[in-house]
Amino acid sequence: MHALQYLGENRPEVTELPVPSIGPDEVLVAARSVGVCHSDIELLEGRYIIPFSYPLIPGHEWSGEVVQVGEAVTAFAPGDRVVGECVIGDDHFGFSISGAAADFFVARPEWLHRLPDQLSYTMGALVEPFSVAYYAIKRAGGVDASDTVVVLGAGPVGLAVTAAVAAMGAVTVVLEPSADRRDAALALGAAHAADPSEADELLGDLTGGRGADVVVEASGRPAVMARALELVAFRGRVAYIGIDVGHEAPAKLGLIQSKELRITGSIGSPGVWPETLRFLANSGIDLTPLVTQRFRSDEAVDALEAAHHPQTTIKAHIEFDASL
Incomplete structure (x- = not known):
C-alpha cells in the first residue's frame, strides 16, 4: 500500500x-x-x-x-x-x-x-479542525443572535469558528490581513471581514462603542492575543484557541479586571465529537x-x-x- x-x-x-x-x-x-x-x-x-x-x-x-x-x-x-x-x-x-x-x-x-x-x-x-473550533465556543459559553463575535485570524480553525458562530446566529466579524482569507470568511457566513487596522472603527459602528461580546483569538500570535483584551466589551468573553508556546507580547492585563472579563483557553476537542457531528449534519454548513x-x-x-x-x-x- x-x-x-x-x-x-x-x-x-x-x-x-x-x-x-x-x-x-x-x-x-x-x-x-x-x-x-x-x-x-x-x-x-x-x-x-x-x-x-x-x-x-x-x-x-x-x-x-x-x-x-x-x-x-x-x-x-x-x-x-x-x-x-x-x-x-x-x-x-x-x-x-x-x-x-x-x-x-x-x-x-x-x-x-x-x-x-x-x-x-x-x-x-x-471534522477534526471544526471540532476544535466548536469546543472552544462551547468552553466560552456558546453564542447566539444577541452576540457580536470577533474572530481574530482566518486560518483553518479561525474559519471554522466563523462558520460555527455564524450558524449559531451571532453577528460575526473576522479580522484578518489577507484579502483572500477575508473573502473565505464572508463565504462561510461572516457578516463583516476587515483588515485588523480597521477594527476600532468597525466595532465602534457595529456596537455603538460597546465592543465585541465575544472575541475568539485564533491566530496564535502574541500581539494579537493581547489585542483581544482591548476589543472585547465590558463583561465580555475572550476565548483563546490559537496556540503559541514561549513567545511574549505586552498586554494590558488590567483590562481583565476592569472589564470583568471571562477568559477561557482550549486545546483539542475532548468530549464533543458526537455533538460536533450532529451540529454539522443538522446545520447544513459547507x-x-x-x-x-x-x-x-x-x-x-x-x-x-x-x-x-x-x-x-x-x-x-x-x-x-x-x-x-
Whole structure:
C-alpha cells in the first residue's frame, strides 16, 4: 500500500508498506480524505509539542471506510463511513503513533464515529479542525443572535469558528490581513471581514462603542492575543484557541479586571465529537471551500509543500481510493 512516511526530520516520502493486520479488538480503515495541518509541518520539522520518533505516518484530520473488523468488534462493520478522534489517552494519533495518511491504517472502535450520510468524505476530514473550533465556543459559553463575535485570524480553525458562530446566529466579524482569507470568511457566513487596522472603527459602528461580546483569538500570535483584551466589551468573553508556546507580547492585563472579563483557553476537542457531528449534519454548513488544493496519494509530498505556503493554501487534502 502507499503511505506518506516521515523517515526523519524534513524527510517525507511516499513509501510502499504492507497492509497492516488487525487484532480481535481493532478495525482496519481505508483512508478516503486526509487533511494536512500546520501541526503536521511542525512534526516534519522535528518540533512538535509532545515526544515522538521517526519513522512515522502523519494524518490526524481524516475520513475513511471500514474494510475489516476484528472478531470482538460489534459497533462497526465493513462499509461504515467513519471519522476518528486523534487524542487517545496518552497517545496522539498521527503524532506519537502513526496516523491516517496511508491507503490502510489500524484504529480502535472507541476512537471512531460514524460519518453522517449528509457529510461527504471531504467534510469528514474537516471534522477534526471544526471540532476544535466548536469546543472552544462551547468552553466560552456558546453564542447566539444577541452576540457580536470577533474572530481574530482566518486560518483553518479561525474559519471554522466563523462558520460555527455564524450558524449559531451571532453577528460575526473576522479580522484578518489577507484579502483572500477575508473573502473565505464572508463565504462561510461572516457578516463583516476587515483588515485588523480597521477594527476600532468597525466595532465602534457595529456596537455603538460597546465592543465585541465575544472575541475568539485564533491566530496564535502574541500581539494579537493581547489585542483581544482591548476589543472585547465590558463583561465580555475572550476565548483563546490559537496556540503559541514561549513567545511574549505586552498586554494590558488590567483590562481583565476592569472589564470583568471571562477568559477561557482550549486545546483539542475532548468530549464533543458526537455533538460536533450532529451540529454539522443538522446545520447544513459547507466547509469544503476551506480545501483549496487536493492531491492524489502518490502526490502526498506535494500536499505538504502546498501547506508550507499559507498565502495560497488554506487547507490541502490528500485523497485515497484504495480497496482490498
